[in-house]
Amino acid sequence: xxxxxxxxxxxxxxxxxxxxxxxxxxxxxxxxxxxxxxxxxxxxxxxxxxxxxxxxxxxxxxxxxxxxxxxxxxxxxxxxxxxxxxxxxxxxxxxxxxxxxxxxxxxxxxxxxxxxxxxxxxxxxxxxxxxxxxxxxxxxxxxxxxxxxxxxxxxxxxxxxxxxxxxxxxxxxxxxxxxxxxxxxxxxxxxxxxxxxxxxxxxxxxxxxxxxxxxxxxxxxxxxxxxxxxxxxxxxxxxxxxxxxxxxxxxxxxxxxxxxxxxxxxxxxxxxxxxxxxxxxxxxxxxxxxxxxxxxxxxxxxxxxxxxxxxxxxxxxxxxxxxxxxxxxxxxxxxxxxxxxxxxxxxxxxxxx
Amino acid sequence: xxxxxxxxxxxxxxxxxxxxxxxxxxxxxxxxxxxxxxxxxxxxxxxxxxxxxxxxxxxxxxxxxxxxxxxxxxxxxxxxxxxxxxxxxxxxxxxxxxxxxxxxxxxxxxxxxxxxxxxxxxxxxxxxxxxxxxxxxxxxxxxxxxxxxxxxxxxxxxxxxxxxxxxxxxx
Numbered sequence: 001x002x003x004x005x006x007x008x009x010x011x012x013x014x015x016x017x018x019x020x021x022x023x024x025x026x027x028x029x030x031x032x033x034x035x036x037x038x039x040x041x042x043x044x045x046x047x048x049x050x051x052x053x054x055x056x057x058x059x060x061x062x063x064x065x066x067x068x069x070x071x072x073x074x075x076x077x078x079x080x081x082x083x084x085x086x087x088x089x090x091x092x093x094x095x096x097x098x099x100x101x102x103x104x105x106x107x108x109x110x111x112x113x114x115x116x117x118x119x120x121x122x123x124x125x126x127x128x129x130x131x132x133x134x135x136x137x138x139x140x141x142x143x144x145x146x147x148x149x150x151x152x153x154x155x156x157x158x159x160x161x162x163x164x165x166x167x168x169x170x171x172x173x174x175x176x177x178x179x180x181x182x183x184x185x186x187x188x189x190x191x192x193x194x195x196x197x198x199x200x201x202x203x204x205x206x207x208x209x210x211x212x213x214x215x216x217x218x219x220x221x222x223x224x225x226x227x228x229x230x231x232x233x234x235x236x237x238x239x240x241x242x243x244x245x246x247x248x249x250x251x252x253x254x255x256x257x258x259x260x261x262x263x264x265x266x267x268x269x270x271x272x273x274x275x276x277x278x279x280x281x282x283x284x285x286x287x288x289x290x291x292x293x294x295x296x297x298x299x300x301x302x303x304x305x306x307x308x309x310x311x312x313x314x315x316x317x318x319x320x321x322x323x324x325x326x327x328x329x330x331x332x333x334x335x336x337x338x339x340x341x342x343x344x345x346x347x348x349x350x351x352x353x
Numbered sequence: 354x355x356x357x358x359x360x361x362x363x364x365x366x367x368x369x370x371x372x373x374x375x376x377x378x379x380x381x382x383x384x385x386x387x388x389x390x391x392x393x394x395x396x397x398x399x400x401x402x403x404x405x406x407x408x409x410x411x412x413x414x415x416x417x418x419x420x421x422x423x424x425x426x427x428x429x430x431x432x433x434x435x436x437x438x439x440x441x442x443x444x445x446x447x448x449x450x451x452x453x454x455x456x457x458x459x460x461x462x463x464x465x466x467x468x469x470x471x472x473x474x475x476x477x478x479x480x481x482x483x484x485x486x487x488x489x490x491x492x493x494x495x496x497x498x499x500x501x502x503x504x505x506x507x508x509x510x511x512x513x514x515x516x517x518x519x520x521x522x523x524x
Binding site: 227 | 426428436437438439440441442445452455456459460461462463464465466467468469470471472480481482484485488514
């Protein structure tokens with residue numbers, strides 16, 4: 001196995017396990033008054049505490065000798081740009097980034113765990129891992145859930161399971177998902193078939209930033225829609241054992257076909273992409289994501305030995321608007337931003353000329 | 354509190370009657386101005402002669418204002434229809450005839466939870482129900498400006514609320 005395919009990193013960018021819970025005794029967020037939302041927030045904060053150990057996460061990480069602190073960030077007092085930053089990093093939803101009601105997100109320093117309080121449900125937690133590490137992400141999510149449920153009463157119904165504000169999320173309240181890069185399937189026009197197959201399996205296929213976003217630059221999030229009548233571990237097995245391997249194999253096959261039958265077309269896309277990212281002086285976000293996608297495909301297929309996957313994965317985040325503006329305070333208009341995006345891309349990939 | 358403007362179903366005048374009626378098993382909304390309400394035989398309180406009011410009392414139950422509401426949180430059927438969200442855990446009971454088919458459709462026909470259950474025992478579930486009851490009473494006490502009672506309720510709620518980590522030992 002080559003480095004590029006370890007942990008399915010050539011196709012799977014990252015994986016997530018998310019859980020929705022509500023605290024018994026309070027109305028759901030949409031119905032709760034601001035003082036009630038504040039109380040929910042304080043109740044959950046008190047139960048979760050301020051470090052990884054108190055939510056069952058310490059000790060699992062190589063190189064970390066002590067439990068890290070959990071950063072609690074109140075959204076209402078956060079500047080707009082920082083809210084967007086959190087959204088660009090997949091730590092909060094767009095809905096959560098907007099508005100002024102009492103809500104907060106707790107994040108570990110490595111950003112592999114985050115927990116939104118007072119999004120649509122009182123509690124939405126997520127464990128994020130690079131590549132395909134679904135089983136590890138799942139175990140971590142279950143540990144956090146166990147730790148929290150020993151101190152909080154979650155709304156639970158004998159028939160419907162864990163209750164959520166939206167009735168279609170009841171049951172396990174779990175979402176298992178992978179972010180996959182399906183560049184070759186896009187080139188070979190097979191994406192629609194993937195989407196149809198996913199729908200038949202009760203899976204949701206969404207864009208780079210989840211619900212309501214277009215799949216910019218060939219990144220797709222695939223997650224389960226069924227949460228009732230299935231066990232958590234049953235869903236995990238279906239995902240890790242069946243769905244992800246099938247999607248990965250399908251994309252790899254499309255890549256192999258491209259290399260065999262349309263090598264010139266493939267090389268053209270990849271080399272144009274890398275030339276553009278190394279030379280552009282003004283770079284819009286859509287164009288950047290599109291070229292990054294082609295370059296990533298080339299890097300995974302050995303066409304660009306000097307470009308690392310880590311660099312490309314990092315760029316998909318670093319080239320987003322709020323990230324550029326956080327790095328460079330002098331950015332004002334769109335042209336400044338496009339110039340900054342081009343600079344960051346050139347610096348990361350090697351400038352030419 | 355002024356209701357948002359909504360025209361009558363039959364003319365552009367503002368509707369003063371908002372009813373949700375169930376006809377042949379289908380939920381229909383009714384918005385009528387004063388005249389059309391009168392034409393439909395619905396009298397506004399205060400406008401109606403006493404004999405008509407008495408007559409209407411007999412119909413209570415058949416026509417409920419603003420659609421059925423959750424007894425726990427006041428969320429109405431219309432709220433659910435417009436947002437797709439429920440107001441609280443008790444809404445699942447209050448709107449069960451509508452919510453159950455919605456869930457089953459979204460969940461590929463599944464009708465029952467089979468996954469993990471709360472770590473805490475039945476005892477804690479009863480405690481959760483009591484907590485819910487007390488929170489409701491607290492809101493009523495505050496609304497009625499019964500501050501002494503509200504303070505007592507608050508203390509009891511705080512006793513029942515989960516402790517901070519450390520209190521039960523961190524595992």
